[in-house]
Amino acid sequence: MNRIEAIFSFIDEKDKVVDVGCDQAKLSKLLLTRNQCSIASDISEKVIKKAKESIKDDRIDFRVSNGLEKINKDEVDTLVLSGMGTHTIIEILSNTKIKFKKIITISNNYHDILREKMNTFGYIVSEEQIIKENNKYYNLILFVPGNKNYSESELLIGLNHKDIDLYKEYLEYLSNKYKIIKKTSEDKNKKVDKMLEIIDKKLKTV
Numbered sequence: 336m337n338r339i340e341a342i343f344s345f346i347d348e349k350d351k352v353v354d355v356g357c358d359q360a361k362l363s364k365l366l367l368t369r370n371q372c373s374i375a376s377d378i379s380e381k382v383i384k385k386a387k388e389s390i391k392d393d394r395i396d397f398r399v400s401n402g403l404e405k406i407n408k409d410e411v412d413t414l415v416l417s418g419m420g421t422h423t424i425i426e427i428l429s430n431t432k433i434k435f436k437k438i439i440t441i442s443n444n445y446h447d448i449l450r451e452k453m454n455t456f457g458y459i460v461s462e463e464q465i466i467k468e469n470n471k472y473y474n475l476i477l478f479v480p481g482n483k484n485y486s487e488s489e490l491l492i493g494l495n496h497k498d499i500d501l502y503k504e505y506l507e508y509l510s511n512k513y514k515i516i517k518k519t520s521e522d523k524n525k526k527v528d529k530m531l532e533i534i535d536k537k538l539k540t541v
């Protein structure tokens with residue numbers, strides 16, 4: 336399963352979807368296979384022009400928009416933010432008053448900061464899934480409305496993972512990565528030690 340198929344698997348037919356940062360609008364295209372309309376938006380005029388020309392289907396509502404600026408609250412209840420960094424995701428959510436029933440993210444970095452910050456916006460982790468595409472791991476997170484006190488381990492390596500085999504493989508990859516960092520770095524790094532402790536503890540239970 337690739338990233339776009341994984342996102343699709345978290346979307347129900349009745350969901351009113353906006354894919355922010357849609358690029359080639361692959362998700363909206365996949366939604367069309369079950370006749371589901373969606374909004375595909377991107378900050379880049381050039382990107383939207385290209386996507387519109389290649390798909391040519393008026394069931395996709397293409398918009399040029401910085402984050403959710405050009406999206407109205409009644410049009411959507413499900414937000415997809417995939418292929419951007421945590422800080423961009425946080426900025427987009429800081430600048431909207433829209434409340435979503437579901438937010439699906441695939442951030443490139445700082446998943447611990449994302450989980451923590453989403454809590455302050457009123458969203459908690461419902462489920463997570465590791466995806467492996469072109470030999471790279473991606474962390475999909477499904478957020479739903481709520482409030483939660485996370486443990487340090489939950490913030491750092493996530494919770495409620497679907498596809499436990501791939502999650503285990505990802506943890507083993509992380510464990511090796513941090514072991515190499517520890518071996519090659521001259522200074523004692525407390526964060527690396529903490530990560531290794533948490534990952535190795537988790538690996539004994541999954």
Ligand SMILES: C[S@@+](CC[C@H](N)C(=O)[O-])C[C@H]1O[C@@H](n2cnc3c(N)ncnc32)[C@H](O)[C@@H]1O
Nearest residue numbers: 355356357358377378379382400401402417418
């Ligand atoms: C790497 S692509 C990800 C494409 C697709 N969502 C995916 O996961 O494969 C990131 C896209 O996000 C768009 N983008 C970056 N910042 C944005 C913002 N603030 N608002 C809307 N789109 C943004 C970029 O123009 C680019 O097309």
